[in-house]
Amino acid sequence: MIAAGRASQRPADAKLLVLDRRGRITHAPRSRLVDYLRTGDVVVANDAAALPASLRGTHLDSGSEIEVRLAGRRSLALEHAPRFTAIVFGAGDFHQPTEHRPRPPLLSTGDRVALGPLTATIEATLDHPRLVTLRFDGEAATVWAGLARHGRPIQYAHVPEPLELWDVWTPIAAVPVAFEAPSASFALDWEMVRELRRRGIELATITLAAGISSTGDPMLDRRLPLDEPYRVPVVTARAIARARANGGRIVAVGTTVVRALEHASSEGTVRAGDGIADQRIDRDTRLGVVDVILSGTHEPETSHYNVLRAFASDPELGRASVVLETHGYRTHEFGDSVLIERRLTAGGDQPDVEKLEDNAMKLNHLNLTVTDVAKAHGFLQKHFGLRDMGRSNDTMAGLYDDDGFALVLMKAGRAAEVTYPQSFHIGFTQPSDEKVNEINRRLRDDGLDVPPPGRVHGAWGFYFNAPGGFVVEVACW
Amino acid sequence: MMNRHSNPHSHDDSTLDLDGVRVAITGGTSGLGLALVRELLGRGASVAFVARGDDRVARVERENPGAHGIVGDVARKEDIHAIALQILGNLGGLDVLVNNASSLGPVPLRLLADTECEDFELALATNLLGPFRLTRALLGALAASAREGRGAVVLDVSSDAAVNAYPQWGAYGASKAALRHLDAVWNEELGAEGIRWLSIDPGDMDTPLHALAVPDADRTTLKRPEQAARELADAIAAALPVGRPQATLAVTTAREEEAPS
Numbered sequence: 001m002i003a004a005g006r007a008s009q010r011p012a013d014a015k016l017l018v019l020d021r022r023g024r025i026t027h028a029p030r031s032r033l034v035d036y037l038r039t040g041d042v043v044v045a046n047d048a049a050a051l052p053a054s055l056r057g058t059h060l061d062s063g064s065e066i067e068v069r070l071a072g073r074r075s076l077a078l079e080h081a082p083r084f085t086a087i088v089f090g091a092g093d094f095h096q097p098t099e100h101r102p103r104p105p106l107l108s109t110g111d112r113v114a115l116g117p118l119t120a121t122i123e124a125t126l127d128h129p130r131l132v133t134l135r136f137d138g139e140a141a142t143v144w145a146g147l148a149r150h151g152r153p154i155q156y157a158h159v160p161e162p163l164e165l166w167d168v169w170t171p172i173a174a175v176p177v178a179f180e181a182p183s184a185s186f187a188l189d190w191e192m193v194r195e196l197r198r199r200g201i202e203l204a205t206i207t208l209a210a211g212i213s214s215t216g217d218p219m220l221d222r223r224l225p226l227d228e229p230y231r232v233p234v235v236t237a238r239a240i241a242r243a244r245a246n247g248g249r250i251v252a253v254g255t256t257v258v259r260a261l262e263h264a265s266s267e268g269t270v271r272a273g274d275g276i277a278d279q280r281i282d283r284d285t286r287l288g289v290v291d292v293i294l295s296g297t298h299e300p301e302t303s304h305y306n307v308l309r310a311f312a313s314d315p316e317l318g319r320a321s322v323v324l325e326t327h328g329y330r331t332h333e334f335g336d337s338v339l340i341e342r343r344l345t346a347g348g349d350q351p352d353v354e355k356l357e358d359n360a361m362k363l364n365h366l367n368l369t370v371t372d373v374a375k376a377h378g379f380l381q382k383h384f385g386l387r388d389m390g391r392s393n394d395t396m397a398g399l400y401d402d403d404g405f406a407l408v409l410m411k412a413g414r415a416a417e418v419t420y421p422q423s424f425h426i427g428f429t430q431p432s433d434e435k436v437n438e439i440n441r442r443l444r445d446d447g448l449d450v451p452p453p454g455r456v457h458g459a460w461g462f463y464f465n466a467p468g469g470f471v472v473e474v475a476c477w
Numbered sequence: 478m479m480n481r482h483s484n485p486h487s488h489d490d491s492t493l494d495l496d497g498v499r500v501a502i503t504g505g506t507s508g509l510g511l512a513l514v515r516e517l518l519g520r521g522a523s524v525a526f527v528a529r530g531d532d533r534v535a536r537v538e539r540e541n542p543g544a545h546g547i548v549g550d551v552a553r554k555e556d557i558h559a560i561a562l563q564i565l566g567n568l569g570g571l572d573v574l575v576n577n578a579s580s581l582g583p584v585p586l587r588l589l590a591d592t593e594c595e596d597f598e599l600a601l602a603t604n605l606l607g608p609f610r611l612t613r614a615l616l617g618a619l620a621a622s623a624r625e626g627r628g629a630v631v632l633d634v635s636s637d638a639a640v641n642a643y644p645q646w647g648a649y650g651a652s653k654a655a656l657r658h659l660d661a662v663w664n665e666e667l668g669a670e671g672i673r674w675l676s677i678d679p680g681d682m683d684t685p686l687h688a689l690a691v692p693d694a695d696r697t698t699l700k701r702p703e704q705a706a707r708e709l710a711d712a713i714a715a716a717l718p719v720g721r722p723q724a725t726l727a728v729t730t731a732r733e734e735e736a737p738s
Contacts, residue, residue, distance in 0.1 A: 047617055047621050049562070049565065049617070051562075052562070078566055078567075078569045140566070140567070141545060141563075141567055144562065144563045144566035144567055145547070145548070145563060147562070147566075148559035148560075148562045148563050149559065164558065165558035165559070165561075165562065166557075166558050166614070169558065169614070169617070170617065171616070171617060172617040172620065172621070173617040173618075174565070174570060174617040174618040174620070174621040175565060175569070175570060175618070175621075176562050176565050176566050190616075190666070190667065193670070194666075194669070197669055197670075203624075204624070205621055205624065233621075233624075233625050234625075234722075235624055235625050235626065
């Protein structure tokens with residue numbers, strides 16, 4: 001995937017890939033996230049604010065230039081600001097990829113460092129030449145003032161411009177305890193918060209001191225995420241209990257929220273209060289609380305990606321990764337997002353819905369005669385997300401929609417023309433007028449002759465002649 | 478809690494105390510701001526204050542034990558997040574923000590026609606953009622406080638110059654009028670999140686700002702800033718929910734392990 005290199009939290013064209021519990025994939029503008037949530041759901045976000053946790057300075061015992069990245073803490077208690085777990089780099093800065101950064105000088109317990117207006121002692125080395133416990137001199141207030149003056153947000157080479165705190169504080173940032181931004185919350189804005197409220201979807205928060213996502217050192221990266229202290233407010237625990245009792249889903253904004261809520265839960269109940277999340281979330285995790293995750297797009301092999309494996313199967317995630325790649329999604333903290341619903345599991349906790357649907361009678365197959373099988377086949381995949389059934393050829397091709405509806409396209413014998421009666425068409429009903437407009441725009445951009453959307457029989461939509469010789473309706477009723 | 482009994486309200490009307498309420502005040506080293514620092518400390522609040530001069534900040538901090546002094550200039554965009562970081566770090570969150578720091582614009586006051594653009598810009602930066610930026614930076618914390626039932630208040634110090642057209646008060650008056658309007662819109666937009674915006678004119682007070690504006694004023698006719706501070710503190714207390722839970726973040730029970738020495 002392309003790295004998002006501009007520090008813009010909510011670019012107008014931010015995209016959202018939705019992978020639902022049956023493995024179906026849909027795309028949406030990320031600003032329409034709320035369309036994929038339901039009344040009664042609870043959205044839980046991490047309200048930690050990112051610290052200016054990158055500090056340049058000098059290792060006084062060797063005189064070497066260093067960069068210290070604060071990376072962990074024992075508790076959320078803010079008066080304990082003086083002591084941190086930290087990762088030390090040699091000279092240079094974020095412009096150089098972390099894996100190419102020079103090592104720091106040999107660090108020993110008792111060594112002194114000067115970081116701008118701050119001074120500190122290395123209290124302990126933590127089984128790795130770059131991982132230490134650092135204790136700042138002075139009171140908490142002195143450390144806050146020093147961090148505010150000298151610290152910079154931790155950043156990586158894919159964003160070339162230096163980041164400011166306002167680039168990395170999410171709109172809901174409340175407690176300055178994170179070492180990197182809980183960036184899934186970049187997707188939220190206050191308009192969205194208002195819309196959630198209007199739709200009866202509650203917004204709740206936890207605070208988790210999100211640690212750093214990458215060190216560039218394979219040994220250290222394997223130890224990520226480090227232990228992270230968190231707090232679940234009483235109101236959040238209650239909101240979750242209410243939603244679960246009423247059949248609402250728990251939607252975690254970001255991997256840090258999953259970690260905190262799953263750590264704080266037992267048998268589906270989330271405990272309010274403080275804790276230290278020390279577990280890993282991966283393919284083997286049986287999620288007890290969280291039903292849906294909103295996350296950035298992550299490359300396989302990262303600890304963030306591993307969290308997604310608790311929600312969807314590897315083949316599903318693999319397919320999603322291919323789609324992200326082919327649809328030009330951007331990755332990293334300022335990139336696009338995915339919304340992944342926890343998969344249905346055999347004997348899982350939501351089998352009833354499946355069963356109901358198995359018994360329901362449904363129209364699920366249509367055979368359409370077309371002038372050009374390949375063209376119609378490609379067109380329906382590209383613009384309406386239908387999936388290739390496989391084994392297609394010039395005279396016959398099959399497609400599935402997200403519900404398993406089978407649409408088969410067949411060549412019209414020897415006739416070059418297909419003539420359907422005038423009123424014949426197939427349709428794709430859309431959830432919103434905007435979606436109709438968006439599809440219309442995309443079709444036009446692709447050079448198709450499509451009339452603009454308008455009012456048709458009380459709906460907002462349009463009809464057009466699709467490649468292959470049949471009429472398609474796109475409308476929101 | 479210090480000076481509890483020096484406050485006439487605190488022992489006879491407990492609804493007006495501000496026990497454990499986390500308040501940040503800009504322009505906290507003189508005039509109304511300083512009086513507010515003292516008043517709020519007296520009512521049991523946790524207080525952080527912001528001002529430009531390090532010496533004055535250090536002195537006010539020394540004279541008012543428990544208050545957290547922060548050096549910064551709200552008129553400077555670059556200072557806003559550094560200020561917000563220190564407010565949240567020192568208080569562990571925020572329930573009340575008082576945007577009090579103000580600039581008159583040109584001193585001595587001048588007719589609009591004689592006002593330099595740069596002086597007008599300074600009034601706007603201090604009185605309008607500064608409060609907007611700082612409020613925005615702290616909005617997440619205020620909303621968190623509101624969600625937890627502690628309430629959240631932004632008090633923007635206004636002026637009668639925000640509603641009346643006084644000759645020579647154009648830059649100041651226009652900036653304060655805009656701030657007042659901003660408060661009205663904030664309330665419309667985010668009132669549902671439980672955050673309240675108050676725009677209060679404390680009246681003509683005997684403060685350094687007033688002395689700059691009207692050097693030959695008869696000081697005996699002016700309101701004491703202490704009196705105005707009491708009124709503002711009452712307004713804040715009245716806007717917060719009754720029976721609010723205490724904040725827990727700053728003084729959490731989680732214990733940090735002592736490192737081996």
